[in-house]
Amino acid sequence: MPSSAASDYVGRFAPSPTGPLHAGSLVAALASWLDAQAHGGQWLVRIEDVDTPRCIPGAAEIILQQLALCGLHSDGPVLRQSERAAHYQAALDALIAQGLAYPCGCSRKEIEAAQSQQPARHSAAVYPGTCRPSPYGLGLQGKAPRAWRLNIQAVRDLHHLPAVTPWMDAQLGPQQQNVAQDVGDFVLLRADGLWAYQLAVVVDDALQGVTHVVRGADLCDNTARQMVLQKALGLPRPQYLHTPLVLADDGEKLSKQNGAQALDLSHPLRALNAAAVHLGLPAQTGSVQEALSQWTALWSTNESTH
Secondary structure (H helix, E strand, C coil): CCCCCCCCCEEEECCCCCCCCCHHHHHHHHHHHHHHHHCCCEEEEEECCCCHHHCCCCHHHHHHHHHHHCCCCCCCCCEEHHHCHHHHHHHHHHHHHCCCEEEECCCHHHHHHHHHCCCCCCCCCCCCCCCCCCCCCCCCCCCCCCEEEECHHHHHHHHCCCCCEEEEECCCEEEEECHHHHCCCCEEECCCCCECHHHHHHHHHHHCCCCEEEEEHHHHHHHHHHHHHHHHHCCCCCEEEEECCCECCCCCECCCCCCCCCCCCCCHHHHHHHHHHHCCCCCCCCCHHHHHHHHHHHHHCCCCCC
């Protein structure tokens, strides 16, 4: 487990209000809370509602109620991404001013068509840089701008970055990704006018002073992109820990999208025990607060499996 001075550590739990918390999201919530407690730090809750079409009215309030029943309370005001557009615009403006972001006129169909002409290396479409401006490409070529993208090669050139972005994950160990090859110039502002997840997360982590990101392993693939964007914006890099996923009966990741059931919190300790066991911690009896205290002590002494 990484060490940090008590006054320096800031962690966060950042659910999307697309439905109530399920068993998988409680694992991430508990792990992030325990890591903050073990370091004597702050634990913040951020509602990531930037993708408004997917958000369900009232879900954020339900999530906060679920966390409270489990004894997990934010140490500061709950931040909502839907109220922070000015911060994201300022970040995009800074990238544009440095020549690190550019407008893109490509539709999803055009990107998929261009990808089909390339050797099959990825399951998802990798943006081929069609609208990348000179000296990295040909620009819009008369197309109307639809979205804004990060120019990864320009970031690498400006900051003398290697092609592969490496990092040490506190749970998964050494990781690396070639963002240009595996993802391409990713979107910062979507064609529908909504802010992209990557930009919002990076900006908010920095403005909230987040030093440690503890989240589910399904989000590990985002880490290299966020690190490149942090470098482009001159922002600090948090430490990362990705927790094991809770899988459904069919072996797929438990998620709201595949019908994961909302947590049954008629007995909060029962739900917390299931999450703790998934993290390699023993089940507890007694009150929720007593259980949280026991798990914090175990987390602090590295007796958990992370």
